[in-house]
Amino acid sequence: MKENGSIESIRRYPSPNAKVNLFEILYWSQGLRVKGLLAKPKEEGTYDALLYLRGGLQSVGMVRASRIAQFASQGFIVFAPYYRGNRGGEGRDEVAGDDRYDAIHAAEVLKKFVDVKDIHLFGFSRGGLMALWTAILREDIKSVVTWAGVSSVTSMYMERVDMRRTLKRIIGGSPNTEQEKYDERTPLFQAHLVNAPVLLIHGTEDENVSINQSYDLEQKLISEKKQVETWYSSGLGHHYPPNVNRKTVKALCEWMKSQ
Secondary structure (H helix, E strand, O other), X not given: XXXXXXXXXXXXXXXXXXXXXXXXXXXXXXXXXXXXXXXXXXXXXXXXXXXEEOOOEOOEOOOOHHHHHHHHOOOEXXXXXXXXXXXXXXXXXXXOOOOHHHHHHHHHHHHOOOOOOOEEEEEEOOHHHHHHHHHHHOOOEEEEEEEOOOOOHHHHHHHOHHHHHHHHHHHOOOHHHHHHHHHHOOHHHHHHHOOOOEEEEEEOOOOOOOOHHHHHHHHHXXXXXXXXXXXXXXXXXXXXOHHHHHHHHHHHHHHHXXX
């Protein structure tokens, strides 16, 4: 079995930003070949490392080149795993099952391209699960940002009626019959193991991931005496308007660099 985080291949990828180079990387995770997208500013310099953990499931919410380039243009080298089973990668996307290790081992890929010891984590929506698990299971995390992030798979099941059939198929049942399996995937219960500062971003009118998931995580982190900051936006939903989105990305990147 190849070493976790070892790179199988690298190929150039079309970049929408003239100042950012993109590469699609095939790497190893638990004996599977998994793909991800790397973004590097063209200008030489020392950059912070950012692991970008996408939302969605399978082809929905796939990593977008423009989004990764947007973060790289803020002064980061960024790696965004697609997770197993996506875009020609091996295995099956499992919603914070063994696929969480695709994020954990993606950190090793990212560290091959930077001169810094610690990395930042950003997770959007379902990526919140992946970011939290990475922070729980790694010790080289500098900061964690979850935007509209999922913190409980049970809450995800209860909130998203449209996803229940898919979650039952992937996990093996509902929380009524397989609560332990849902709990095993839920980082909220292991939040005491997060040692990096955490920033929670969420819109109060989010209909995809209830802001209650951020409220619950915030209270759990506070109870464990962890460093947590919140940017809750009244009236905003799961996807912020473009101008607010740009301002928020700039601000959260500045927050990460200050940690």
